[in-house]
Amino acid sequence: MAETTRRAQTPTERIRERAPRVVVIGDLLLDGWWSGTIGRIAREAPAPVVDLNAREHVPGGAANTAVNLAALGARVAAVGLVGDDEAGRILREALADAGVDVSRVRAIAGARTTTKVRVSAGEQVIVRIDDSEPDPWPAPALDALIDDVATASADADAQVVCDYGSLLGDEIVERLAALPRPALRVVDAHDARRLRALRPELVTPNAAEAELLAGESLGSGEQRAERAAELSERIREAAGARAAVVTLDRDGTVLLAPGATPVRTRAHPYPEKQASGAGDVFVAALTAAHASGEPLESAVALAQRAADVAVQRVGTCVCGLDELERAAGAELAVVDQDLLAARLDEHRARGDRIVFTNGCFDVLHRGHTASLRQAASLGDVLVVAVNSDASVRRLKGEERPVNGERDRADVIAALACVDYVTIFTEDTPRELIRRLRPHVYAKGGDYTPEMLAETAAADEIGAEIAILDYVADHSTTQIIGRIREVASDGARR
Template sequence: MDRRVDPLTVPITVAGPVPAALAGHIAERAPRIVVVGDALLDGWLSGPARRLGRDGPVPVVELAETRHTPGGAGNAAANLAALGASVELVAVLGDDADATTLRGLLQDAGVGTAHCVTEPGRRTVVKRRLVSAGQPVARYDDGPAAGPAAATCAAVAAAVARAVRTGVDAVLVADYCLGAVAADVLAVLEALRPQIPLLVVDARSPAGWTRLRPDVVTPNASEAAALLGGVEAVPLSGPARTDWVVRHRDALVAAAGGADVLVTLDVDGAVRLPADPTAPPQVTTARPGPEARACGAGDTFAAAYTAALAAGIAAQDAPALAQCAADVVVGREGTAVCSTGALTARLAASDRGGLLTHRDLLAIVADHRGRGERIVFTNGCFDVLHRGHVAYLRQARALGDVLIVALNSDESVSRLKGPERPVNPLEDRAGVVGAIDCVDVVTAFTQDTPAELIELVRPDVYTKGGDYTPQMLPETPIVERLGGEVRVLDYLSDHSTTAIVGRIRAGRA
């Protein structure tokens, strides 16, 4: 019997923020994950639309760019690889030119395709979108009218068995109901279930997976309603959707075979319903983005959640991490993936003031640089934050796309400023500096100069505030050798930590 609950009386926890270091932990752990499902090819055709067609009131798109990305299970696998997992994909591929493109894109993304099965004479499923100025104009799909042949399904089942028997940390099922995951595959996974430490099911029809007793099921709102037989429609948007999910908690968990249920609600975030009835539901908050860019975000969410659990990250931290990964791809055009660097940056942005390790810093720098963005770097003690600091940091941020602030460690400050400094310890200084909206990343260094860190970061612009010239700075030769430029920014007289501390000690602050 469906024992419904009143969401207003149920304790609900809000996920996040979580440490940015968790993104790098996935890459360090490099869990081995097998993705089983329907792989397809996403195509994006874009160009300007300046007029309507004479043969009908439709925009005429002047094609300027065509690009392709893996879709469906291929997108989930590509996201896992981008996060540092070791990934094998088991899927059906055609033997046409689109299949060659898809296999090449998967291999370029770091996805193993040795277990993919090619069906002779089969066309690859392709979803092509026509886009102008970031707005979809039309979509047209191509592919076979029927699912794979029985012999192909048997070959997929055998490939799943080979992939799992070599040892896995997780299996992610990405079932788009295109026929790759047939009865043969379910039977193999059921037989091998004891050898699968973590089974995550992301399926259009999750009810068919209950006999495998998955650990996690990740339906969207409409799939959750279908899981309950469609007896009650899900509200279209807003808090009412979260309330609907919480109200049907017991029924959803039971219908999912006793698994943790993670219901994704696109712009409204996600709701995690733990299988443990004593654990409260958990909600995430999504960063709003254009609906046109939500393509593939569900794949990213499921992939990031699977990678997090497979890497040993706590279940209560995984939803916030997965939500940040989904937010990253929603902020980008087309079917995108979330890399370790992009996830680290997004986690850091949701936990402003956190002090990043150099490993995490370099992952963020690589992501920004890969997108052609300009890196600005500055350093200092920033002991007692004042107006001069804020003005200087705003000027520095205006010189590029991302501002890195490197703080002297407490020991370094004492060597430079005297034994009574710093006034505030490193963690406190990082928390205050990181809370300034123009600061993107905060890290620290233990030496008296940031020379070693500059060598690692290779900033496009190095800034310093004060009455210096570039020739006076020991960092200038290093920055210029690395191809960057040095900028000395405005100096506000009588605005310095030393002056403020002096006035306090003199009793005239």
């Protein structure tokens, strides 16, 4: 038995510790964000005149994915081609300033660096001006690109291939497919069918791109996730990928993996911002987490959170590890049962001793915290299952719970001794115990093993049953009763 609780490592801590080496290959763009005011209409045409007061240039496309990976603590090398022009110089300098290795970003004489300038007034983008190279990249530059990919990938943990249609022609894809590769390859492409030969572990199409892969419409709204799950095999097969994460903008994502139940994440939409590149943030966080050893389900959840953070700001999206860590907090500790099962499998593989307990935790009090600290001391990882609102009503009556299920779960997740929290809908967590297979089932001291409905389930999986010390005169019912007495006395006065 562990004498002290060793808190489970969070996904962000794992990225920070591992600092994975990632190679980003693809279309390196320069984004421009120009803003000003409109006070008149042009004489020569019915067009608004924007008086500029600010200009900003930042990496875009594959370059933004590289910047986000660096911001998340990865060691990043960018591989690609830019023009030997002012835009190319600005882009290379911006990448280097962000901590990206640009030694394999080649500036090609006579070529033009693709730029995308957004001009806005107030909070509205008025126009986007795209300036790109119309001619193919010269053959010697593409030969050098292949050599650079091979060199940069030799000691990499992961490779991200970002394809927007201007760099990776069919011949280059075939040559890339023949090269040695890292254990993890992620493809983010407008048309992943073109990159099928790369046989990626993971592709990240949006809804429209998934429809290209599936060959049919996904519908609209929440229906898209359900339809993508039904078409999982077709989507993955068309992309040549082991797994796919279909991103559904404001509706979150759905993870499609062979032989597994599709896993959803939910976005936290914010009012519309002038933001671009949330998909780059998602891909970067997903890659950094998975390359650091985080299970795919957990990596997707972290990537969703990173995208939620990034879209709150105007401009090309970037999310750093520190702000992701702050934003994740308790939210990453409250997980659904699919994700929790995957995380606990990993803990078991590391030899961690898993402790499980449950309760309503309607009004948190000293009896609860004492029991949870004691439960945590029985192993390495403490999992707390919280009754859903409907379950509490069935057990405690229609006037309960006082606090909703998510509020109760978040409060429990904020306790230092707790590693994971999940919400269950049944009256007792018997099926959840069977599924999660903890080493210890712990319950408050006002019970005996014979009284517990969960005893049979614990016995089936060989779990030890631990009865925790009882803290007298501390119960939720008593506390609610005292609050009502005080309120009643105040009303009479």
